[in-house]
Amino acid sequence: MAIDLEAANITAARCRAECEDHVGSGFGRKIVLVAMMIAGVTLLVWAGVHNARERKLAMQKTVESKAALVAETAGQTDADSPENATPKLQGKIAPAFTLVDLDGKKVSLSDFKGHPVFVNFWATWCEPCKLEMPWLEDFSKKYKDQGLVMLGISTDDAGKDVVAKTAKKLGVTYPILLKDDKVEDKYGLEYMPQSFYVDKTGKVLIATAGISDGQGGKDAIEANIKKLLAESGQ
Amino acid sequence: MKTLWIGALLVGAQLGQLDAPPKAVKHRVMYVAEAQTVAAGKRSVLELRFRVDDGFHVNSHTPKSELQIPTALELGAAAGVKLTAVEYPAGKEYSFAFDPSEKLDVYSDSFVVKVPVVAAAGAHELKGELKYQACDKAACYPPRTLPVDVVFAAK
Numbered sequence A: 001m002a003i004d005l006e007a008a009n010i011t012a013a014r015c016r017a018e019c020e021d022h023v024g025s026g027f028g029r030k031i032v033l034v035a036m037m038i039a040g041v042t043l044l045v046w047a048g049v050h051n052a053r054e055r056k057l058a059m060q061k062t063v064e065s066k067a068a069l070v071a072e073t074a075g076q077t078d079a080d081s082p083e084n085a086t087p088k089l090q091g092k093i094a095p096a097f098t099l100v101d102l103d104g105k106k107v108s109l110s111d112f113k114g115h116p117v118f119v120n121f122w123a124t125w126c127e128p129c130k131l132e133m134p135w136l137e138d139f140s141k142k143y144k145d146q147g148l149v150m151l152g153i154s155t156d157d158a159g160k161d162v163v164a165k166t167a168k169k170l171g172v173t174y175p176i177l178l179k180d181d182k183v184e185d186k187y188g189l190e191y192m193p194q195s196f197y198v199d200k201t202g203k204v205l206i207a208t209a210g211i212s213d214g215q216g217g218k219d220a221i222e223a224n225i226k227k228l229l230a231e232s233g234q
Numbered sequence B: 001m002k003t004l005w006i007g008a009l010l011v012g013a014q015l016g017q018l019d020a021p022p023k024a025v026k027h028r029v030m031y032v033a034e035a036q037t038v039a040a041g042k043r044s045v046l047e048l049r050f051r052v053d054d055g056f057h058v059n060s061h062t063p064k065s066e067l068q069i070p071t072a073l074e075l076g077a078a079a080g081v082k083l084t085a086v087e088y089p090a091g092k093e094y095s096f097a098f099d100p101s102e103k104l105d106v107y108s109d110s111f112v113v114k115v116p117v118v119a120a121a122g123a124h125e126l127k128g129e130l131k132y133q134a135c136d137k138a139a140c141y142p143p144r145t146l147p148v149d150v151v152f153a154a155k
Helices: A005-018 A026-073 A127-142 A160-169 A218-231 B002-017
Strands: A098-101 A106-108 A117-122 A149-154 A176-178 A194-198 A204-209 B029-032 B036-038 B043-052 B057-059 B072-075 B081-083 B092-094 B104-107 B110-119 B122-132 B144-154
Touching (some): B029 B122, B036 B043, B043 B144, B110 B122
Parallel strands (some): A117 A149, A149 A176, B036 B144
Antiparallel strands (some): A098 A106, A098 A176, A117 A194, B043 B110, B072 B122
C-alpha cells in the first residue's frame, strides 16, 4: 500500500512549471488546480490507510501485552478485581455530567463547584452498595454544614421507580441521579460500588472501589471525607 | 470540485475508522462444553455445566430478594428438538463478610443446569444465552449475557 507522496508532489510541481506559460489563462489555472487536488487526495488517502494500519498494530500490541499480563498473573489475585483497581481518575479533573434526579430535575456536577462532592455509583442489585448507603446518608447529614455535597448515581437499567423505592427503603435522602449512556464510561466503571471524592476545584482527590475494611468500610469512608474537607479548606 | 474534496475527506475518515476495537466484556462465568449423546425420540436430559471464577459468586435462579438478578438460561428453538422447562440447581447460602446478617442464595465454583429434550436422530445444536450477575467478596459486576452453544447427538 506504498503511495509515493514525493512523486505526487513532483508531478504537481512539474505541472505547475509546465503550465507557467498558461498561468495567465483560465486553462492553465485549471490544470494547476487539478494537479494540486490530485496531490491533496493522495495525501488524504495515504493518511487514512496509515491511520488504519497504526490502529491495527496498536491493537495487536495491546492483545499481546494482555496475554503476557495474564500469563504473569496466573495463579495470583485477579488483576481486574476492585482490590487491584488502579485509581485512574485520582488526581484528575472529575468528568463533567448532567443527569436527572428522581424528581426529573437536571443536576450537574458543575452546580457544586466550590464544594467538596462525594460521588457514589451504586445499583439496586448490588448488596455492598446498599450496605454503605445508609452510612453515606449519615455522613451527608453530619458534614453538610461543612459544605459536603453527597450525590448517588444509580447505574440501574431497572427504571426510576425501582431506584426510588430502593433509595427510600435504605433511608437515603441525598440526591439520587439516574445514569445516562455516557457517565459510566466517563468514570471507567466496571463494578459497584465506586466512589469519587471530588475537591472544591473539581479534582478527584480519592477514588475507591468495592467495600472492605481496608478500602471502603465505614471508618475508612469517614476518614476519606475528613481528608476531602481538610483539602477543601472546610 | 467541492464534491471531490468532500468525497476525499470522507474516504480518509472512513479508512481511519477501520479496525476500531470492539468493547471487550469480561465474563465471570464460563460454559464448559461437553460432548453429549441422548436417546433419539425419547425424553432425555442435557446437562450444561457452568464454571464460576474463583472468588466470585452469581445469584441462583431463585435469589432471596426481588432486586437481585437471577441466573437464567434461554435457549432458542432448533429443528428436530423439543425443549421443555429448564431445571436449575438449588443455590447455596452466602453472606458477605461485612454483612453476615444478609443471607443470599448463590452459585459458586460450578453449577449444572439441566435441559430436558426430545430429539430426532442426528446431530443438533442449541444456541442460547445465560444471564447472570456476579459479585466477589467486595463488589458487584453489572449483569452479563454469556453466549451458550450446546452441541449434542441423538442416536
